[in-house]
Amino acid sequence: MLVPGDLIRLGAGDMVPADVRLLVAKDLFLNQASLTGESMPIEKTAAAVSGANDNPLDAPNVCFLGTNVESGTATAMVVCTGDKTSFGSLASHITGQEISTSFDKGINGFTWLMIRFILVMVPAVFIINGLARHNWLEAFLFALAVAVGLTPEMLPMIVTVNLSKGALVMSRKKVIVKRLNAIQNFGAMDVLCTDKTGTLTEGRIVLEQYLDPDGHSSLKVLDYAYLNSYYHTGLKNLMDEAILKHEELPASLNIREQFRKIDEIPFDFIRKRMSVVVEELSGLNILICKGAVEGVMELCSFAEVNGEIQAILPEQRQHCRELVAALNGQGFRVVALAYRKMPGATDDPVYTVKDESALVLLGFLSFLDPPKESATAALAKLASLKVDVRILTGDNEIITACICGKVGVPADRFLLGPQIELMNDEELTAVVMDYRVFARLAPIHKQRIIRAFQRNGHVTGFMGDGINDAPALKVADVGISVNSAVDIAKESSDIILLENSLQVLEQGVSEGRRVFGNIVKYIRMAASSNFGNMFSVVGASAFLPYLPMLPIQVLTNNLLYDFSQTAIPTDNVDADWLVKPRKWTISELRRFILVIGPVSSIFDYATFFVLWHFFDAQHNPALFHTGWFIESLFSQTLIIHIIRTNKIPFIESRASWPLTLTSLIIVLVGVWLTISPLATTLGFVRLPAAFWGWLAGILVGYVALTQVVKNWLQKKYNMQ
Structure with a gap:
């Protein structure tokens, strides 16, 4: 067991x-992907920390639990173990009490709203x-029935069925819902x-x-780079793999027939380059050197441009440096390529670092983690859905700006991890x-940014896989991960995408809005009608x-009305509901109930x-009981179809056939109860024929006035 102070x-x-903390390090490169999410190895040295305000993960003389050594050796002293490590601190941020999300707060807010209504109305009725x-006994029983009538008891069922149906639909779109x-x-x-x-x-x-020293594309640079990577016998890095997999490699480059490997000079972290020596058909040996730009250029006495080899001049060296700087500014990682031709030997020659001299600069290779082809279109679609995409990365701002520019995300301003470190939560x-x-974010910075967006009133999602x-x-309102993510990321997420694509995400957003639309329909219908x-x-x-x-x-009226609403999860949602984010607004819901509810009372009094x-x-x-029972049931059934859409019901927007069918069934059952054998038990009598004419007029007026009031609410309060 390790303790602080151990070597x-x-x-x-x-x-x-x-x-x-490193005491001695030689050519030490670490992979910190488990902490930063970036796959490129990071060089570590025993040098002192270069900036107190920098990201702690960038400290050059500190190695962290969970990272692994790619190459090199080191002697180090243990500083922190267990929960006190950077890795352990991550665990403390993902355990403990569940965070209340936008949905939880909305349901809680609606519940307390209904409780307040019940606490006022029921005692008043009693x-x-x-x-x-x-x-007083009769009054108590009636008040109790009123309390039941006010309670939207179908809410748990409607919410659960809506969410379950949404989860099923989303699974077909390669979106798995965990919560x-x-x-x-x-x-x-x-x-x-x-x-x-x-x-x-x-x-x-x-x-x-693959560019020549003047910055023009050169197939010879690609050919020689391929030879260097192909004959490299050491552990091939990501750049070697990229060269070997490059799709534009000419088929005419027949390795086995045209070249034979003679020797190689392995890579080391002092030289930061490696060379291979091959023999071509003419018998000449070619030393091909690939590595860090400055190190390779120092070895070059010549440069090849357009097939001509000429002495490299100071102006040309400066031009090459400017070319590389421009590529770096665009986010590319650049290596240089040079060669030297030498006479072949009859015996097996041995080449050393001394032979890496008087080289001919052939050109440069630039590498990039390219943007996805689907990213630009997906971001545009998310923007059309009014979802504001923000980029959070541990990578540096130069590479991030390059990628953002390619996919259409404005990247003229950055907020960096070291800057966030100096801010308190209010300032952030x-x-x-x-x-x-x-950019240049540590894990805790990402968490703080999410909370800052939430404090600004935004429902915030986060998508990550490390x-x-x-x-x-x-801490996000909706945590999104992918199927290829590490287990701890999937465990912390709410939704898992089977494809790491923003397009899949866009489809899930639309389905989430459809589900919420049907939940809001029920709440508005039930609460306003009951009130x-x-x-x-x-x-x-x-x-x-x-x-x-x-x-x-x-209770019978309430039961029938509740049954008519069981088909709400199947209902259609208007296209204009899906175009922007929808969230709980209790003040808007309260206003809707207080306005639409009394409208129905006008026609009850009529x-x-x-x-x-x-x-x-x-x-x-x-x-009286029978007449009001029928009018109440008819009006409540109609309110389902009025409130379910912002448009004109039955004309501009129609309900799904299951919802229409249940509405008709409930109306017919209600009428049947008043003339059935159960009528006496329930206290009903047969209504006069003339009443039905009065009822038709009352219902027409009810539909018309409710539609007018609904439109007024929408325009005055921008209510959706």
């Missing part, structure tokens, strides 16, 4: 067992009926933070250009909206000498008036 030795292939009729609540957050998401590597880019190094919250690209992404995935009915109950209780409706009739003055209901409580 350890590290070599190629070793996993670093703790956070350590007291009014008790004082009016002096039958059902995340579907609504997916649709409500208006800011998506995503890593660069593997999301905007292919996640692999490719050879982009104040400036985070001003930046679209964040261990370093786990803290941000945990309107109870508002009518309070008014009727004040002047009627009997209960407005028997408790069993209230029904009371008709029953009382034209059908002698003051002497026939059963007739």
Whole structure:
């Protein structure tokens, strides 16, 4: 067991067992992908830390638990172990209490809204009926029925079925939902933070250009680079692999027939280059050297341009440096290529570093992790859905700017990890909206950025696939990972994409909005209708000498209405609902309930008036109960079709056939109950034929006025 102060030795292939400080290092290169997400090895030395404000993961003399040694050796002293390491701190950020998401807060807000309504309405009904009729038991039972009527008891079923159906649809689109609540957050998401590597880019190094010293494309540079990488017997790095896989390699380069390997001078981290020697058919030996630009150029006495070899002049050296600087500024990693032809030997010659001299500069190779072909179109589609994409990466700002430029993401301003380190949470919250690209980030920086967006009122998603992404995935409203991600990232995420593509993400966003649309429909329908009915109950209780409706009739009405809403998860959602993020707005919902609910009460009172003055209901409580039961059931069923769309119902937008069918069934069942053998048990009587004419007029007026009020709400309060 290691403890702080222990000394350890590290070599190629070793996993670093703790956070350590280097005492001695020789040609040490580490892969820190587990912490930073970047695949290129990082050189480490025993030199002192070069900047107190830099990303701690960039410290040149510190190695971290979970990283592994690519090459070189080192002696180091253990500084931190276990939970106190950088790797261990990640675990502390992804464990503990679950974060409340936008969906959780919305459901909680709606629940408390309904509780407040019930706490006001139910006691009012109880007291009014008790004082009016002096039958407190009857008043209590009726108030209890009113409480049940006000409660949207179908909410758990509607939400669960909606989310489950959405998860099933999304699975067909290669989106796996781990946590059902995340579907609504997916649709409500208006800011998506995503890593660069593997999301905007292919996640692999490719050879982009092969240029002569003047910057023109040269197939000879490609041919010689291929020979160098092909005959290299050491561990091939990502650049060697990119050269060997390059699709434009000419078929005429027949390795086995045209060239024979003679010797090689291996790569080392002091020279930062490697050379191979091959014999061509003419008998000449060719030493081909590939490596770091400055190191190779120092060995060159000549340069080859357009097939002509000439002494390399100071102006040409400066031009080459400017060419390389320009390529680096575009985000390319550049290596130089040079060669030297020598007479063949009769015996087996041995070549050494001394032979890497008087070389001919042949040109340069540029490498890049290229953007995905689908990235630009997917980003444009997300923008059309009003999802603001922000880039969070551990890579440097130069490479990030290059990739962002290729996929259409503005990258004129950056917020860097070292700058974030100097800010407190309030300062970060104040400036985070001003930046679209964040670079050189440590894992904790990503988490802080997500929280800053949330504090600005945004439903924020995060897409990542590495261990370093786990803290941000945990705190995001919707954490998105991919099937190829590390286990800890998938465990911390809410949604897993079977393809690492923003196009798949865009399809999931649309489905999330459809699901949320149907949930909101139910809440608006149930809450406004129930509130309107109870508002009518309070008014009727004040002047009627009997209960407005028997408790069993209230419950029957509520049961039938609830059944009619079971098909809401199958309903269509208007296209204009899908064009922008949707999230819970309790104040908007409260306003909707308080306005639409009383509208239904107007027509309830109209029904009371008709029953009382034209059908002698003051002497026939059963007739009053039956008439209001039918009118209430019809109006509640109609409100489903009015509220389900912002358009004109039945004309511009039609419900799905299951919802239409259940609506018809419930209406027919309600009418049947008043003339069935159950009528006496339920307290119903047969309604006069003339009442149905009055009812038709009342319902037409109800539909018209509700549509007008709905349109007014939409325009005045920009309500959707």
